[in-house]
Amino acid sequence: MFPTCPIFIQVGSAASGRKRILVMAERQKGLFLVLPAVIIMGVFTVYPLLNSLWMAFTDNNLLGSSVEFVGLDNFARLLSDDVFWLSLYHSIVLTVVVVLLQFGLGLILAWAMQQKLPGMGAFKSIIMASWVIPVAATVTMFKFMAQPDVGFINIVLRTIGFQDANIYWFGNRAAAFPFIMLLHLWRNVPFYGIAFLAAMQAIPRSYYEAAEIDGADAWSKFVHITLPGIRSMIIVMVTIHVLWTFNNFDFVYLSTGGGPVNASDVLPVYVYRQSWDRYDLGYAASIGAVMLILLMIYFVVYMRLYERRETTP
Amino acid sequence: MTRSRRKALTAVLAYLVVISSLIYFILPMLWIVYTSFRTQASIFTGRVISPLNEYTLVNYATILSVTDFPAYFQNSIVIAAAVTLSSLFVSITAAYGLSRFDIKGKNALIVGIFATQMFPQVLLIIPMYLVIFSLSLLDKVIGVVLGQLILVLPFQVWMLKGYFDNIPTELDEAARIDGCGIPQRLLYVILPVAAPGIMVAAFFSFVVSWGDYLIVSIISQSQRTATITLVMQRLSASLLVRWGDLAAVTVLTIVPTIILFSFVQNRLVEGLTAGAVREE
Numbered sequence: 001m002f003p004t005c006p007i008f009i010q011v012g013s014a015a016s017g018r019k020r021i022l023v024m025a026e027r028q029k030g031l032f033l034v035l036p037a038v039i040i041m042g043v044f045t046v047y048p049l050l051n052s053l054w055m056a057f058t059d060n061n062l063l064g065s066s067v068e069f070v071g072l073d074n075f076a077r078l079l080s081d082d083v084f085w086l087s088l089y090h091s092i093v094l095t096v097v098v099v100l101l102q103f104g105l106g107l108i109l110a111w112a113m114q115q116k117l118p119g120m121g122a123f124k125s126i127i128m129a130s131w132v133i134p135v136a137a138t139v140t141m142f143k144f145m146a147q148p149d150v151g152f153i154n155i156v157l158r159t160i161g162f163q164d165a166n167i168y169w170f171g172n173r174a175a176a177f178p179f180i181m182l183l184h185l186w187r188n189v190p191f192y193g194i195a196f197l198a199a200m201q202a203i204p205r206s207y208y209e210a211a212e213i214d215g216a217d218a219w220s221k222f223v224h225i226t227l228p229g230i231r232s233m234i235i236v237m238v239t240i241h242v243l244w245t246f247n248n249f250d251f252v253y254l255s256t257g258g259g260p261v262n263a264s265d266v267l268p269v270y271v272y273r274q275s276w277d278r279y280d281l282g283y284a285a286s287i288g289a290v291m292l293i294l295l296m297i298y299f300v301v302y303m304r305l306y307e308r309r310e311t312t313p
Numbered sequence: 314m315t316r317s318r319r320k321a322l323t324a325v326l327a328y329l330v331v332i333s334s335l336i337y338f339i340l341p342m343l344w345i346v347y348t349s350f351r352t353q354a355s356i357f358t359g360r361v362i363s364p365l366n367e368y369t370l371v372n373y374a375t376i377l378s379v380t381d382f383p384a385y386f387q388n389s390i391v392i393a394a395a396v397t398l399s400s401l402f403v404s405i406t407a408a409y410g411l412s413r414f415d416i417k418g419k420n421a422l423i424v425g426i427f428a429t430q431m432f433p434q435v436l437l438i439i440p441m442y443l444v445i446f447s448l449s450l451l452d453k454v455i456g457v458v459l460g461q462l463i464l465v466l467p468f469q470v471w472m473l474k475g476y477f478d479n480i481p482t483e484l485d486e487a488a489r490i491d492g493c494g495i496p497q498r499l500l501y502v503i504l505p506v507a508a509p510g511i512m513v514a515a516f517f518s519f520v521v522s523w524g525d526y527l528i529v530s531i532i533s534q535s536q537r538t539a540t541i542t543l544v545m546q547r548l549s550a551s552l553l554v555r556w557g558d559l560a561a562v563t564v565l566t567i568v569p570t571i572i573l574f575s576f577v578q579n580r581l582v583e584g585l586t587a588g589a590v591r592e593e
Binding site: 029030031032033034036037038040041043044045046047048049051052055108109111112115117119120123125126127128129130132133134135136137139140141142143144145147149150152155186189190191194195198233236240243244247249250253254267268269271272275276281284285288289291292295296299 | 324326327330337339341342344345348356360361404407411413422426430431432433441443444459460467516524541542546556559566570574578581586
């Protein structure tokens, strides 16, 4: 399709005078490279976003005939919608608890994997498997383990002495939500562990050796060398997981659907039910808009804190 | 505490972490694999170990011959392959453009691409459904593929741009001076060097598409485009779940991702976080 390059590449053969002119001429071509991505994301991300923000101010309903502008009616309805407030509460609790636990457990896991011990290599190579399998498969596995009678969890509980253990854990009002947190942890903690480990291994050994000469104990080495050393990895992992956890739809939807009786409802699932069970697109869009606003607030506050930290040594 | 005792204590604690991790993260997968080889009756005894004659391949035989599972599996393969190939083309070109060219409004574009990660997908799919409907692509493979691209592209572009940024510009600069156009530079200079990162990007899009439920659930309307995730959900939501069959479905859904994972596992984190970590 393309002719092969006529040359062997010689690093550093660039003539800087010619370079600038060529860069100018190629600027247009660079635009063409970005164009497919811009078009696809424009049509399927930016346009839908703007459209749904507009929709939040209408009574758009797939079952209705005409679409009317209704101003802030949808948002007024939100204020008195108990399920919305409950879902909002659950979403925030889920995100905070899950991300904090993932962070802490990920650090512990990374610490363990850093030890040079027999078998650790094999352990490292299999542990991230939970991250790559489909969420639907994860949910099925855990649903099966949570079954009454045949479920592994109840079997184990009965074996160790709780003879009456026989509930369906996802169907229990008190247990369903914590169980969904366990699913999030199951999927992501190994990813945190491996990511933190990679960052830890990039810290020069000499830092630790110098600290040892100064008589630093394990804890102060961890606080003063390891944590600052993996700081940028922590920031990336926490940022993307706050977004991914808050926006996550499939764990709750596939495992409990938000039930029993809203006990595990979160905002994304509520939006989905409003739009695809009740076809109330306008109302669903207004809930989605609230989610977006909350994430933007998080992002702005986070960036402020981050920048302040950067400027004050 | 003496040095050797501290070392021993460290090893004990580390192995404790390893063992509890294996129980929590790996055992559930082994359990579903184990279940897939048991008869329905054996599963319902509620016992962990069964007599040898209760282990069987009948669950696999059932889902492969009696049910429509093979058709759904094929749909999943076709869709995930299409998403992987198209997203690679789009994200490699975009990441190369953003990494090497002086495009007007580039920084805004980069921030904008990352910011789309913030958009709740459940919000986006409402108008996206209407777009795909008006393009007459509902219940078409290409409709599902277009929808899933938005799940993959932002992260993939961001990640590959980070990867390309770490490749010395002298490489393609030299090729350009010697008369290579953009496609040649990309194909013969950048791609070979960036191959590990591109493998991770390919893996990422395959896995996201393979595991997607959200997009498929609204765009697929029939067996023509239904994927295994949809089927799994339907099976596990039915009143009387046949756990043996469902376990076999789950295992066959997991296996392709694990096989692909084994090819990239050493590079996975390095690739996924390339957008975040600069080698400077």
